[in-house]
Amino acid sequence: MTSHSILALPPELVENILISTAAGGFPQAIASFAQTCKVHYALIYHTTDNHLWREIFLTTFDDPRASGGGPGWGQCMSSHSQARLEETFDWSGEFKRRVWAAGYIRWQSDPVAKDAVDPVTDLEQTLRNTCAFDTILSVMRSAMPCPPTLVFSFLDCPDAGPNLKINTSSSYPTFPPLPQAIGTPNPMDTHGRVFGQSLRASNTAWLESVLEKGLPLEITAMFSGDRWAGGLVGQFLSDPELREVQAAAHIIACTGFIPAPQPDPSPTSPTDREHSPPVMIGISPARPSGSRASSWSSGSTVQGPPAGSYMTLENQLKRARRLARMRVYNMRYLARNRHWGPFLPFSDGRRAADAVADDDELLQPILALFRVTPNSDLAHTHDDGDEEVVERGWLGGEEEEEDEEEEGSVLAESASRDDAPEEVLSSAQLYADWAYLAAVRVVVEANLRESFQVNDLRGLFSLDGLRRGSAPYDWTAYRPPSPVETKDEKGKGRIADDDTAEVEGWDWAGVTGVWKRCICWLDYRDLILHNLSGEFEDPHLQEAVRIISMRLRIKSYSKSEIPEYAHLPTIHFVGETTGATIHGQPRSLHGTVSVIADGSVRWVLYSSVEGGEMDEWLSEGVQVGGVASAMGVLGLWTGAQHERMDPLGPCWSWKVG
Template structure:
């Protein structure tokens, strides 16, 4: 029997009752070299990952070989047949050499296979059963698959992870974003290049009803306080790590902004597949500086890729509508203190949507980062922002000053203030995916004073794919701020 025929026979037989393999002469199985057995298992896995479990049930020899391997090379081969090598992304995250990264190939492959199987099961289930089927571990496995794809240096190489997650998500009908797990899956669905129940409607005008819950959440001023840093963060609790993302809040921010951009068709948000979550996937820019040593990359440890040109979108409600929604309009049928969403359903309701251009310059980087991330110290930056149509009008420019840092939970946090006239606005954002991701930063702007009736709204910040000149000689407040910090 040839090797190919042997492999084909075992795969076919493994799809039936394992006891049928007892018909094979036992010496035949025992005499196959281990290397050939592993190749057969790998071939079976490529045909269908479920074949691995079937093969392990055929006899104790294969069960031991599959479930209790002497080393990780079999499961490493199976894993890499489906996914990108995660050690490159994890090496970048931990600042550990690739060959020193510890990764459990068997466990992580099984988690990802299970996640796909669970999503396939959900197609025929009731929506109320969705979260019981696609549980938290399945969602986390999918998100980890997305963010641990090959880093951006390998963008010219197709990502197995992106293909796998896209196929997993295609056609999925998602449950409402009432838990962190369900909201995290919706964030992934908003970015993936596949139609799901969370995809934008083809006709922009059809989006009014679908985004009402997100508007109601984002513009509810009760969702902003010191405990969540006035942004999409979970309040710190004993036993948890500070700086965990509130995925429910994050989903609603993304949902509001993507609908606003979609109906106006005047802004290309960085929603072009989950490849945008990959580390170092943000566009590279030629800053045209006079001296190479003046760039943040060489002068400072700009690990977050702060320096350069960015685009920022912000949305906000008319203050009269915001006040009516938050402080003078309660739903008598919805329970005590329940806000009425009637204001969003009025035919004249509209949000403002602004596209702003920004240039950020790194001015200082602290000596070391927090525990776990000493290679990522806090970055201090200043910026000049302007409405794109008025790049040379000094009155239209705004001063921005802020930091990029790592949270205890391992998230990249952006915090910055922008002065507009005599008022100061603060922004709190989280980097989507890994460091320097093309998907950018999503968060909330609010008044820096955080008074009781002050407004707030969503923003999205991402790096442009273009070259530019450093505006260090700009004859306005930005130039003064640069000089001030350099002294």
């Protein structure tokens, strides 16, 4: 009788088995199979080309060669650069990193599994977290772009809360339509597939599975604790800790804050305790020791998360919102070397010193206008139905007239506090401050959830909204010139040396169209008093919230400040608010869209006084996800003139048509 051996199988058949194993969700079996003999090890790890690992990779993830960089990117990429990507992309290494990151995140976010891991140093834990977070972000960035030619019926959202004023047009929805269509069951298409599922990106499905229980427990505790670790603006963090926090915050800005799961009260079986953490590329996850471990398990008499109500989902969300408010409404955050926006003031690869204004220096001139001392106990009162807008510096009625002279003297005194000019960084030196942007996401999302039904918000919160081109956009309407050239030098393929010179360009960011913009702000007295105390403990504290329609269009293009992104010129746009605004008068809008040092897309938006042309407000934001993403732009708003008394608050803009 002839004996049969797997070694007798053709290599092509063995490769197909391995590919099917990965497609079935058992990628670790490939490594186990490689250990059976030298022949199998050589077949898997000593191949002469990338065909096997490329096919294994594509069973689970989108093709990175098709991810592109947004509208028009393909026309800017030559066939040589595409071939270079094929040669340089590490199919094997990237697949292993992603499999390891998935196992690591799942293990570290499991309250029970973490107890079975050997402790490591804080630094090693920080580096492992950062590696996993960077891998997650790379999966987000390389997701397949959305198809550009889909048309949907626009339906209004009838379930807005009574306290939320929405200035909408009946022709457009309140929230992005495409991701909602992807995530909602629809009739079968002509190929027998469910329409929504046919548009899903493999990367998105993988991300939803990996992040189902959120981030590692100590990271979740950091963003839902009683204080910000490392200071309100991260000024006390070491460089490795800063990178870890920024990477984690970047994920939270994309997904929202996901509370830590509640532990299973049933006793854990010995078999579960014997399970080993994932091991990949020489890294194994472990439970943090020392201070990082205590951030999760302090106050508990047993291993695992603390008992009681502290870690309920509701309380985690409340604490996360409070911490986010502390950061979002921090008036000391505004600075010239941040461009008055959500940016880290980097210079020459090093973090610039964060200049935090002294409390007395910043707040005393403002408190004097209210006749409030730092130690005064001014009770906070709210009328839930009161949505009056408190303008900056406005006291109202006769009190304003009586204090007019006093205000002038106080402002004159405060304006002279520092005559030394500050260094102003260019856009090419700016890096997005994802810790601040994550706080913006938490605050605005909490306000929206209080005003809308969950189903109405799916279009905005869907992870498919991170994909490039997921906002309403017709990519075929805009073709980039080849090469990008100035109008004066048209046909010569050159770009002028003057950065302000007008050049040929195209709407690579999907600017043109109808947008919704959600802005939140505090009563000005609340803003000052909570900045003074720094606690934001008032359970009755509530922001005013408005969603306003905008219509934007391209005005011109100028040269990008970053040579690596010369194919993505700075976009200059104009527009106006549409429909009835808060006071019934439209505002003129203008701004720019450009790329900053870390590759993030920066949005600058100025809005005029009502019915006039003078700039009154400024919004600085960063695109979340890929360019032309449905999730839109997170940022902050403040006064356009950057005066000492300017308020600030979070804003979130997204495109609907």
